[in-house]
Amino acid sequence: MKPFSFIYYILSAGLYILALPLLISLSFKKKYQESVPSRFFLFNNPRFKNSNGIWFHVCSLGESRALKPILEKVDKENVKITTITHTGHNEAKKYGVELRYLPYEMFLPFWIRPQRMLIVLEAEFWYMLFAVMSARGGKIVLLNARISDKSVKKYMKMGWFYRRLLGYVDVVFCQSEIDAYRFETLGAKNIEVVGNIKLAQEIKENKEYEKPAGLTIVAASTHEGEEKIVLQGYKEYIKENKAKLVIVPRHPERFESVYRMLLEFCRQNNVELSRFSEDKSLSTQIVLVDMMGELNNIYKISDIAVLGGAFKEDVGGHNPLEPAYFGCRIITGKHFHDQKELFKYVHHVQYIENGELFSALKEAQNLPPSSVDEKIDLDRVIKYIKS
Incomplete structure (x- = not known):
């Protein structure tokens, strides 16, 4: 082992002991x-x-x-x-x-x-x-x-x-x-x-659900603090418009805490809430999708996607290709630094500050669906792997 590698190894072992x-x-x-x-x-x-x-x-x-x-x-x-x-x-x-x-x-x-x-x-x-x-x-x-x-x-x-x-x-x-x-x-x-x-x-759904009547908004891959931003904008929006809200948290360990937050919001605003795991339907005004692997299925029946991970500086955004593929009108925050390359290929996206969701939801009705025009050729990569 080279001297630098040996020193690095000893340091990693010491850190391991401290972190036990x-x-x-x-x-x-x-x-x-x-x-x-x-x-x-x-x-x-x-x-x-x-x-x-x-x-x-x-x-x-x-x-x-x-x-x-x-x-x-x-x-x-x-x-x-x-x-x-x-x-x-x-x-x-x-x-x-x-x-x-x-x-x-x-x-x-x-x-x-x-x-x-x-x-x-x-x-x-x-x-x-x-x-x-x-x-x-x-x-x-x-x-x-x-x-x-x-x-x-x-x-x-x-x-x-x-x-x-x-x-x-x-x-x-x-x-x-x-x-x-x-x-x-x-x-x-x-x-x-x-x-x-x-x-x-290849982007595709794995189950088919019936699209609800009227406008459906999905808050997708949300992180802690982002559901509150979505609910604030949604509360203002439904004063003048009818819309269903579907919330899909990014991490399953947050399902319960998000459910409690939504329950309190719905009680205060006289809105019906359901958990998707219980009946696999979008029958209520607000639905918590508390299951993994359902996001593409929800994108397919949604009109607007509020894409999480970009309303906080420490996440870096999430993949916009999936909601764009299904023709959702995409709204996201301005902290999408880890997905900047992907967002280059997606058209008709609204990038907003945390307090601008209400106006963005109103504007979304006048925008064309988001779309992706670009493809990638993997031939050079495959050729090298096989060489």
Whole structure:
């Protein structure tokens, strides 16, 4: 092990020891009860069975989904996938390949089997992962690589570290020209701009529901604090207009707290509320969708999509391609920095401040549906993977 890698390893081990009480505590929380024991204690998380395969590493749900058009064009017999989050893990199960959680860096020198190629999506930059994989002769590819506007200063301040990390990378397939420039500044080599691979995703519903009469507004992938913004705008809007509101929180562990908030709002405003899990219908004026995997089905029967994740600075927005595909008129906040590349391809979007939802809902009636015109050609990526 090289001196820098050895020092890094010792520091990672020390951090692990310090964090043990927190990790043990998180292991008992529903959100982390599978991922934390697997990643930090190797519980039910053995090494891959075989070597010399193609290993994809992704973080969460969106990146797991983005793999589908690529996996359809490669031989899946020796494909392996690692994930970070529980939702990403569940999505990756659909591919029927060897699947693991990525262990904490301290374990990687003992856990990793040599593979022909490691393909890392977006910004999953783990130093020990790259160093160990490179030392064992595998190619390292960054796919859909990006350095967001929000994080670029951090990368540049830590440039000495990222130059070492990127020195292990064989090729970078990045989302945009500005990403290419940032990677080049950090010392990356063999950089190609291929666009955002999420443009290659097949978007479709998996169930059909009857569209309610009148206007339907979906507040999609909302985070803490965003439901209140939506309810304030909706309250003003229904003083003059009739509309149904469907709320789909991003994280399932928030279903109960959001339900309690909606219950209080509905009592105060004499509005009917229902939970989608109970009767799978949109019969009441406000509906909480407290189930996973239903968002595309809801987009298909909605007129306006208030896309969450962009009304708070710390999230970075969510994928606009899905509501645009189903022709929703999209309203979102101005903090969509992590999805900026995707929003470039979506037309007729309203970007608003937190207090402007009422006026945006009124304006949405006069706008054409949002749409996506662009496609991406994955041939260069597939050719490299197969080489």
